[in-house]
Amino acid sequence: MPWIIGIDEAGYGPNLGPLVQTAVGFHLDCDPETVCFWKLLSKTVRRFGQNGKRILIDDSKKVYGSQRGLEDLEFGVLATLFPALGSLSLLLELLASSSLPHVVNELGYSAEEPLPVTVEACAISDGAGRFRSACERAGIKSLWVRSRITPAARFNDLLDQWDSKAGVLADGVCELIHLGRRPDESLEPVHFLIDRQGGRWYHSAMLSSACPDGWIDVIDEGPNCSRYHCDGPRKLHWTFQVEADSLYLPVALASMTSKYLREIFMRQFNRFWLEKVPGLKPTAGYPGDAARFYESIKPAMADLGIEERRVWRRR
Numbered sequence: 001m002p003w004i005i006g007i008d009e010a011g012y013g014p015n016l017g018p019l020v021q022t023a024v025g026f027h028l029d030c031d032p033e034t035v036c037f038w039k040l041l042s043k044t045v046r047r048f049g050q051n052g053k054r055i056l057i058d059d060s061k062k063v064y065g066s067q068r069g070l071e072d073l074e075f076g077v078l079a080t081l082f083p084a085l086g087s088l089s090l091l092l093e094l095l096a097s098s099s100l101p102h103v104v105n106e107l108g109y110s111a112e113e114p115l116p117v118t119v120e121a122c123a124i125s126d127g128a129g130r131f132r133s134a135c136e137r138a139g140i141k142s143l144w145v146r147s148r149i150t151p152a153a154r155f156n157d158l159l160d161q162w163d164s165k166a167g168v169l170a171d172g173v174c175e176l177i178h179l180g181r182r183p184d185e186s187l188e189p190v191h192f193l194i195d196r197q198g199g200r201w202y203h204s205a206m207l208s209s210a211c212p213d214g215w216i217d218v219i220d221e222g223p224n225c226s227r228y229h230c231d232g233p234r235k236l237h238w239t240f241q242v243e244a245d246s247l248y249l250p251v252a253l254a255s256m257t258s259k260y261l262r263e264i265f266m267r268q269f270n271r272f273w274l275e276k277v278p279g280l281k282p283t284a285g286y287p288g289d290a291a292r293f294y295e296s297i298k299p300a301m302a303d304l305g306i307e308e309r310r311v312w313r314r315r
Contacts, residue, residue, distance in 0.1 A: 003027050004026050004035075007023045008255035011262045012165070014286045015291070017266045018261075018265050023192075030139075045249070057080070059245040059252055064256075064263070075123065075127060076253075081143065088112070090115075108268040108272025108273070115264075117267070144184075151265075156309045175210075181234065189236070190234065192239065194244060196226070201222065203228065211236060269285075
């Protein structure tokens with residue numbers, strides 16, 4: 001019975017706020033590249049554009065937007081993965097403990113930020129019960145989730161190390177793959193489904209770094225999809241696929257979890273600076289508007305002795 005682990009990110013393009021990367025794993029007896037989780041769980045989950053009260057799971061860019069608000073994103077993430085939370089600190093302890101040393105000093109960070117933010121806890125509890133029942137009916141035995149959070153200061157440090165944004169992204173993917181090699185104590189195979197960023201076709205060197213105890217075999221490499229395999233006591237497989245977040249539910253849920261975490265951090269970031277600069281309009285942190293926001297907070301940064309690298313991602 002293999003593990004199927006989807007990996008995706010949110011916040012690769014912005015100059016403000018963190019890059020968040022997440023891996024979401026399902027333990028299920030199936031062919032990982034042909035099974036459709038949306039069909040398996042169709043009585044409980046839906047895709048964007050489908051009607052009904054089912055849980056919306058899809059590419060985070062479809063689930064969340066400035067006009068749609070946080071509700072669907074929050075409900076989808078918490079009802080499927082973290083129904084019993086009460087605060088941001090509890091969430092981070094569960095899925096991003098290795099990132100906590102980099103997060104706790106973030107400007108405006110509040111460990112006791114109450115969660116959920118926009119959805120009633122009873123609604124999430126009800127959705128979680130329906131999702132658990134659907135997973136049991138589909139033969140899904142377990143779920144596994146981990147995130148990597150890279151705030152601006154850490155992002156800039158990694159830019160110094162790798163000299164490219166792609167290197168920062170790959171560093172996070174390597175960490176999640178390294179963790180995902182052993183989602184449990186068994187020796188059952190693990191299949192990684194990874195949303196491919198940029199135009200990179202070739203990933204064997206990165207995989208060798210993440211899995212130094214095995215030989216990486218290239219199955220095929222192309223403009224839309226690249227596949228790899230590693231033999232050993234526990235067989236590992238990787239598929240890097242363009243638009244994987246629209247093809248595979250585990251990748252879509254990883255995308256949503258990353259986006260949800262980033263939005264929670266951006267709420268805190270904006271709250272901090274709006275208290276320092278009255279009348280300041282919040283930002284999502286993306287190029288264009290990020291420059292407007294950054295110019296507005298520069299005087300306050302100088303007064304507070306806050307270095308640029310703690311706020312502004314150089315690339």
